[in-house]
Amino acid sequence: MERWVVAAKRADFAAIGKEFGIDPVIARLIRNRDVQDRDEIRRYLYGKVDELASPHLMKDVDKAVEILRNKIKEKKRIRIIGDYDIDGVVSTFILIKGLKRAGALADTYIPDRVADGYGIHEHLIERAVNDGIDIIVTCDNGIAAYNEITMAKEKGMTVIITDHHEIPYKETEDGRELILPPADAIVNPKQPDCNYPEKRLCGAVVALKLVTALYEACGIPEKELEDFLELGAIATVGDVMDLQGENRILVKEGLKRLSHTSNKGLRELIRANGLEDGPITAYHVGFVLGPCINASGRLDTAARSLKLLCAETEDEAAKLAGDLTALNQSRKALTEEGKEAAIRIVEETEIGQDRVLVIYLPDCHESLAGIIAGRIREKYNKPFTVLTKGETMVKGSGRSIESYSMFEELVKCGDLMEQYGGHPMAAGLSIKEENVEEFRRRLNENCTLTEKDLAPKILIDVPMPVSYINKELVEEISLLEPFGKGNTKPIFAQKGLRVLSSRILGKNRNVAKLQLSDSTGCVVEAVYFGEADEFVDRIKNCGSVAVTYYPEINRYQGRETLQIVIRNYITE
Known part of the structure; x- marks a missing residue:
């Protein structure tokens, strides 16, 4: 069961808002990201490379x-x-x-x-x-x-x-x-x-x-170092570093340059993925361009991605960009197969009862282990390690949750592994096949995670009525970009919303469009991405619904309308 928790960090939001010319809600969002003193706030909003x-x-x-x-x-x-x-x-x-x-x-x-x-x-x-x-x-x-x-x-x-x-x-x-x-x-x-x-x-x-x-x-x-800024931004986002402090400035400045990069390889990769006509965001790097660069190291050789960055002619760059984009499509299909296999093991065997999930998928390509581990971690909110059969020994990649330092827990099992390393949230390892079961047993024996630790926590920045949303506020929220780890997209919440209408869109029926009304009579457009049929079935006969959401401006055929994107919901 999800736990909805409201961030309770305090400050004089009205004074901060007045000093920096921002809405007090924006001041509160910044404070929630552990940015406190006036100089930190200034750097967060306006920090430069120098x-x-x-x-x-x-x-x-x-x-x-x-x-x-x-x-x-x-x-x-x-x-x-x-x-x-x-x-x-x-x-x-x-x-x-x-x-x-x-x-x-x-x-x-x-x-x-x-x-x-x-x-x-x-x-x-x-x-x-x-x-x-x-x-x-x-x-x-x-x-x-x-x-x-x-x-x-x-x-x-x-x-x-x-x-x-x-x-x-x-x-x-x-x-x-x-x-x-x-x-x-x-x-x-x-x-x-x-x-x-x-x-x-x-x-x-x-x-x-x-x-x-x-x-x-x-x-x-x-001045010759400037071309490296966009590359530093790509690596920071792609390696899922915290977008705080120096990283935030690097990514913000690097992304500005990426849309008009002089690097032929990056330019052709942007074109191959249809991103040449607009600004490049952290989302594009993390979920479109980055996976293409990673794909060669997963399914072929990373030397191909290095050649892309080093390409001296547009023809060479275009060919390499096309190859990497195609490789990434293959990677997506293989990842989905591995994810489904892992889910079956979690759902159908006793392994699913473990607090620390360790699953051995011998036939899975070892390069996909980390991606699959991340997807399953998101689904079950448990530390998750996927092990695969390498040429000489078993190799694994793990992804963790905030309350579990994966690297420190691996240290406790160091005698079982041939090699390991990583961070609190992610790690890699090599292990002999005969040690796999003992590795799984030892991790769980050492585990101190409680039920509370394993319950997904939804951190709400501001309980805010939808009637407070306007175009100016949404535009001010963009000052907080780029969003990512350590600087997540703001989450707002309101309860007691009535569902006025709902319909399902998309050939995969994975989008729900609806109208919601609050107690003041304010009506807002809303959209939900996911299992739309299940979502609509659950909300259509309820008295009201509580939602967490993110506000945005929907631009379509020259028209602009305010809407909220629903992230989580509870029927009331």
Whole structure:
């Protein structure tokens, strides 16, 4: 059963509204996103790129720049080892373009998801040695590769890690002991002694900080960094980082540039998906463009997405964009098959009773495990890990809920896994097949989640009568964009609404259009997306309905009308 909870954060909303020229409702929405003092509010509403923190605050950035400049002068060969997801691909592109601009002899290798697995491995180090590589630079990986980095150092290589994942640790009698690889420089804001104020950066933005400092040291004009802003925005949204603080400014400014990008690959990908005639939003990045970039790393090779970003001709870019768009369509179909298989196991076996769901789908493509885990997590509001059969061992990807740190729970089962890493909300792992059942048992044995934790919580920003909605308020809400993790679309609520009429639209009968009226006689258009038949059946004979909603302006054939989009409902 859903729990509807009203945010109860307090402030003088009228005073804030007057000071910044915004409706008090907007002031309340901003406060609900943990933006409190006046300077934070100003940055939230109007922050610019020049307000971002200096890269020199990040631990080891200057050391990494010094190493790179010396290697560039000595004409040593540099290899960038990235990752096969959107953050890893974009990180790799930023580093290769930045290093080459600084005069480096650099190349890249993005591990193959199936053949290589995540991150840097011993065979990749051997290959680098055989290729005459002197220095390895990782991006979006490396912080958990203690043994591999040790091997690289033993072979006389220089290693720079750029990463944003959690620092591995072990519990000892004296407390938590961090396990840092013996790299020559580690650029990761999650290090406890790193002074960079924003800890929630994606891997691509960490790489961008290094390139920013490198350009400065090499005397390369700062203006040349502007092309990287849109890429930082894409990676931040695609890797589901919190859209707060620095991330919010980066995404906001990056999205502005994306509609008129000079990158031929991005331009053709936008065209291939029919988005060339309007502004690109965080939604478009997260659910249209990002999945296309991710698709090659899932079903083919991420090198194809990197080639798209590096494309020098429109013909090459157009072909690659078309291929990636088609791959994403295939990915969608395979994902749906895997999701349905997972649902059947949850619904038809005892696994469904677990508080932490672990499902083994040996025939599922391992690249789809994370997407499927996310979909099932949303459906059941339980931490969910999908395991698939890899070439040498079982691989898995998990997605969590706010009250369960997946990474910390994996640490407790570290002896069962061959490799693991991630964040509180998402993680990846490799495990021997014979350990799968024990892994599932141990996670649930350690689990302290309560029924309250597992009940989906709907956080309502403002209980607001629909009669309060007007065009000006809706337009002011757009000041809060871009929306995403950590800066969610506002949710309003009202109870006691009467249903005046309803009808079902769409060939899949997945849209309901209705008219609602409140106690003052105010009538509002409303739309509901989902199981429309079930929705209409439940509301048509009820006395009234309570809804959570988001207001918007519906523009159709030159006409503008106010409407609300219903997110949740309860019949009264």
